[in-house]
Amino acid sequence: MADDKVLSNQEKIISNQEKILANQKKIEGNQAKLDKLVANQKAIIANQDTILTNQAKIDKLLKNQSSIVSNQEQILANQGKLDLIVSNQGEIKANQDKILSNQKKIMGK
Secondary structure, three states: OHHHHHHHHHHHHHHHHHHHHHHHHHHHHHHHHHHHHHHHHHHHHHHHHHHHHHHHHHHHHHHHHHHHHHHHHHHHHHHHHHHHHHHHHHHHHHHHHHHHHHHHHHHHO
């Protein structure tokens, strides 16, 4: 009878040890999953840092584009002034030609 009880207890111990071993394997598997999650989180943080750096670059580009547009508007305004100068030079030349013609007429009299 005592031998049966010892045998039964030994079988229970063996069964429990097998369960412990199975649980340890599950723990190892879960630890590997956790390690992978930690690595993924580190990669996400690195990607977020890259995103922030790129956002700063985009902000700088937008500011530069704004400056470019402003410069282009100034160029257009200056072009308009240049067009007026060229037009005025044409009128000045025409007036100079008239003056020269009038001077020749006066000198010829």
